[in-house]
Amino acid sequence: MKKIIVVLGSPRAESYSTYLANIAVDYLKEVDVEVEIFDLYKMEIEACIACDECRKNSGNFCVQDDDMKKMYKKISESAGLILACPIYWFTINAKMKLFIDRFYGFHTEKTELLKDKRIGVILSYGDVDPYKSGAINAIRTLEDSFEYTKSYLCKIVYGTELKTTERKPDNKINKDIIVMVKELCGN
Numbered sequence: 767m768k769k770i771i772v773v774l775g776s777p778r779a780e781s782y783s784t785y786l787a788n789i790a791v792d793y794l795k796e797v798d799v800e801v802e803i804f805d806l807y808k809m810e811i812e813a814c815i816a817c818d819e820c821r822k823n824s825g826n827f828c829v830q831d832d833d834m835k836k837m838y839k840k841i842s843e844s845a846g847l848i849l850a851c852p853i854y855w856f857t858i859n860a861k862m863k864l865f866i867d868r869f870y871g872f873h874t875e876k877t878e879l880l881k882d883k884r885i886g887v888i889l890s891y892g893d894v895d896p897y898k899s900g901a902i903n904a905i906r907t908l909e910d911s912f913e914y915t916k917s918y919l920c921k922i923v924y925g926t927e928l929k930t931t932e933r934k935p936d937n938k939i940n941k942d943i944i945v946m947v948k949e950l951c952g953n
């Protein structure tokens with residue numbers, strides 16, 4: 767069975783990015799795709815220390831003993847990832863950036879473990895404009911990152927945060943999530 771890893775990067779109980787990610791999760795379950803969800807705010811993920819041990823022939827991805835060890839294994843076994851996070855200070859928030867920085871210890875020129883991996887992205891922000899909000903910076907960062915890793919970046923879904931009362935199944939963004947998920951599944 768195909769497995770998709772969903773990585774949540776919001777600390778908020780009423781998080782909009784998590785709400786959107788859950789639409790993806792529900793659809794994946796409907797089409798019999800196995801899903802595993804990870805909440806970055808409940809995980810211990812240190813910053814990359816640039817020791818470059820991962821570039822030596824030690825056989826280990828990274829010398830740091832934290833939750834990324836588990837994530838490296840999970841990512842390798844998965845068909846794809848969904849990354850969902852808020853925009854903080856005009857780009858992806860720090861928790862998501864820490865997580866992505868640590869791909870350095872995983873995807874090397876030798877291992878190419880993210881090559882062809884399907885990646886879906888969900889971004890939520892407070893401003894009404896994707897340029898002014900900084901979502902555009904996040905999009906550029908993610909496009910450049912996953913071009914570098916030769917991954918398959920699916921449709922990036924982004925939008926202004928809606929209050930819980932405004933979150934409706936027929937909102938365009940909900941439909942965009944399904945388009946992204948179908949692409950993630952290779953349809």
Ligand SMILES: Cc1cc2nc3c(=O)[nH]c(=O)nc-3n(C[C@H](O)[C@H](O)[C@H](O)COP(=O)(O)O)c2cc1C
Nearest residue numbers: 776781782783852853854855856891892893899927
């Ligand atoms: C520390 C912090 C920084 C933020 N910076 C921005 C920003 O640069 N641009 C923006 O449009 N919204 C910004 N916001 C608003 C969030 O992006 C917005 O509330 C988002 O929908 C939160 O996503 P979530 O509901 O998934 O947590 C910021 C919020 C916080 C707490």
